[in-house]
Amino acid sequence: MITSSNLTKSYGRVPVVRDVSLHCEPGTITGFLGPNGAGKSTTLRMIVGLARPDHGSSTVSGRPFVELPNPTRVVGTLLDPSAMHAGRTGRATLRIAAQVAGVPSDRVAELLELVGLADAGDKRVGGYSLGMRQRLGIAQTLVGQPQVLILDEPANGLDPEGIAWMRGLLRDFADRGGTVLLSSHLLHEVQATVDHLVVISQGSVVASGPLAELLASASLMLRSPDPEALARALASAGIDFRPGPDQTFTVDVLDGRVTPELIARVASEQHVLLTELRQSDSGGLEQLFFTLTAAKAAHSQEAAA
Amino acid sequence: MTSTTMTRPVRSADDHSPGATLAGIPFSRLFRVECGKATDTRASRWLLAAVAALTVGLMLAPLLAPSSIEQTYTSYLSFAAIALSILMPVVSILTLTSEWSQRTVLTTFTQEPRRTRVISAKVLVSLLLAGAAAVFGGMVTAAGLAVAAASGREVEANLNAGVVVGYLLFVLLNVFMGVALGALLHNTAAAIVLSFALPIAFGMLGFALKSVAEWIDTSTTFDWVLNGQWSGHTAQILVSVALWIAIPLAAGVLRTVRREIN
Numbered sequence: 001m002i003t004s005s006n007l008t009k010s011y012g013r014v015p016v017v018r019d020v021s022l023h024c025e026p027g028t029i030t031g032f033l034g035p036n037g038a039g040k041s042t043t044l045r046m047i048v049g050l051a052r053p054d055h056g057s058s059t060v061s062g063r064p065f066v067e068l069p070n071p072t073r074v075v076g077t078l079l080d081p082s083a084m085h086a087g088r089t090g091r092a093t094l095r096i097a098a099q100v101a102g103v104p105s106d107r108v109a110e111l112l113e114l115v116g117l118a119d120a121g122d123k124r125v126g127g128y129s130l131g132m133r134q135r136l137g138i139a140q141t142l143v144g145q146p147q148v149l150i151l152d153e154p155a156n157g158l159d160p161e162g163i164a165w166m167r168g169l170l171r172d173f174a175d176r177g178g179t180v181l182l183s184s185h186l187l188h189e190v191q192a193t194v195d196h197l198v199v200i201s202q203g204s205v206v207a208s209g210p211l212a213e214l215l216a217s218a219s220l221m222l223r224s225p226d227p228e229a230l231a232r233a234l235a236s237a238g239i240d241f242r243p244g245p246d247q248t249f250t251v252d253v254l255d256g257r258v259t260p261e262l263i264a265r266v267a268s269e270q271h272v273l274l275t276e277l278r279q280s281d282s283g284g285l286e287q288l289f290f291t292l293t294a295a296k297a298a299h300s301q302e303a304a305a
Numbered sequence: 306m307t308s309t310t311m312t313r314p315v316r317s318a319d320d321h322s323p324g325a326t327l328a329g330i331p332f333s334r335l336f337r338v339e340c341g342k343a344t345d346t347r348a349s350r351w352l353l354a355a356v357a358a359l360t361v362g363l364m365l366a367p368l369l370a371p372s373s374i375e376q377t378y379t380s381y382l383s384f385a386a387i388a389l390s391i392l393m394p395v396v397s398i399l400t401l402t403s404e405w406s407q408r409t410v411l412t413t414f415t416q417e418p419r420r421t422r423v424i425s426a427k428v429l430v431s432l433l434l435a436g437a438a439a440v441f442g443g444m445v446t447a448a449g450l451a452v453a454a455a456s457g458r459e460v461e462a463n464l465n466a467g468v469v470v471g472y473l474l475f476v477l478l479n480v481f482m483g484v485a486l487g488a489l490l491h492n493t494a495a496a497i498v499l500s501f502a503l504p505i506a507f508g509m510l511g512f513a514l515k516s517v518a519e520w521i522d523t524s525t526t527f528d529w530v531l532n533g534q535w536s537g538h539t540a541q542i543l544v545s546v547a548l549w550i551a552i553p554l555a556a557g558v559l560r561t562v563r564r565e566i567n
Contacts, residue, residue: 045567048415049415050414050415050566050567051566051567052565065415065418066418067418068418069329069330070328070329071415071417072416077412077415079411080408080411082408083407083408083410084407084412085346085403085407085409087346087347087348087407088345088346092345096342097416099337099341100330100334100338100416102334140412
């Protein structure tokens, strides 16, 4: 379990993280999503005690991270796969982690096997690709058999096969009662992996909740063979819309105020034929993501003006 | 073994049983880990090999130039001391800084958030390496003296406890200057450059200002330690130790504890 409340941090006068609260339950994977520079890494570093918050606090498994007696037995952390000693082999890197955690060193070979580095274990990390370092980093997080994983951009550098592999591994970990918090700016990766989502933009949480809920609240997709008539009908009903390709329109559901039934009624009353009316699927999260972050950016520009 | 069993959390999330979760990391374990880290990379091994080669190389000087170099046990030992004082500080600098340069502090300080324990382990490792190096230097000296004796040369056996203590302290002080610089600067290149440049700079300053030479220039004050010339110089030696070791080391520990890691 990870609980953070009101984490806030500035570097000098620049606010980096503002009032970020997170709650990650056992058995779930929480995606921490935001564009680069949104404050994700700083938040994760505050959770694990590498950076001090100006305000707010966090606990992992009920304790502040820095008070965990042997943290790697409770929480596996992968913050930066490039932060490994280039001169050590993958095996030596894991052996050190196992030694600190106090677990038998035969676990090292098992973990190298698990992450697909059995053949590269005796090569120096300096010769690893980013994807291999991510795999080694994942192995390192699992050394102490923790209940919690905190991963910063774990999909970076992984090929599609690697991403699928990691998704299965994390799902399995969560299904067995583990808690996972991972950050990403890769929307599709997050969408396929997480149960919960916390979206951050410019240091503040702009949306959070179960993935299904956040997706459901995004938008509807409509199609009509007579797009001009549909546009007139929507406009007369006061419904905002965005025309898309191939006679389609996208309509925001506005927290449930716009429903498929309402659209169908409007179309029926105006005698407009609808050939499609459904929840937007492709890039649903992407749209949510851009809507949220763009709105936030526009807002702050207004505030600055 | 399947991935299923490998990734299983060892305890269920609401089982707060003591044992593995609650037991802290014993200091002896941290010390062993840091010992390994200080000696398991190619860079550190080359450096230690260079220390050995330099010590052996410098020992050739009193052997090959008997007319210009005093033929005494103490004189031979001082060549080992000087050899060790050149590169051993770099070994301890690496021990203290390489985790910052390689950014592995990110891992190390999440494995053990009590950072003073990690630094203490590293300082202790440096102490151990300094001791081992001093013993090695003693062995090289013994070998040098054996060669001198075998060649039928007369070498004055003027070794006593005071000389040995002076030798050990000299090696230790030089190593700890490296420790302190490394602990303070967190940057391998900067610490190494300064560890060579500062003694030269203060040595030159010492030519102009006698007080600098006697209170700050460690090539003067540590030489007194090596030669057992404490009388009349105790205060000066202690001031230079405070200035170059105690103060930067304390500041370095403080900086390490406070520094945010990106």
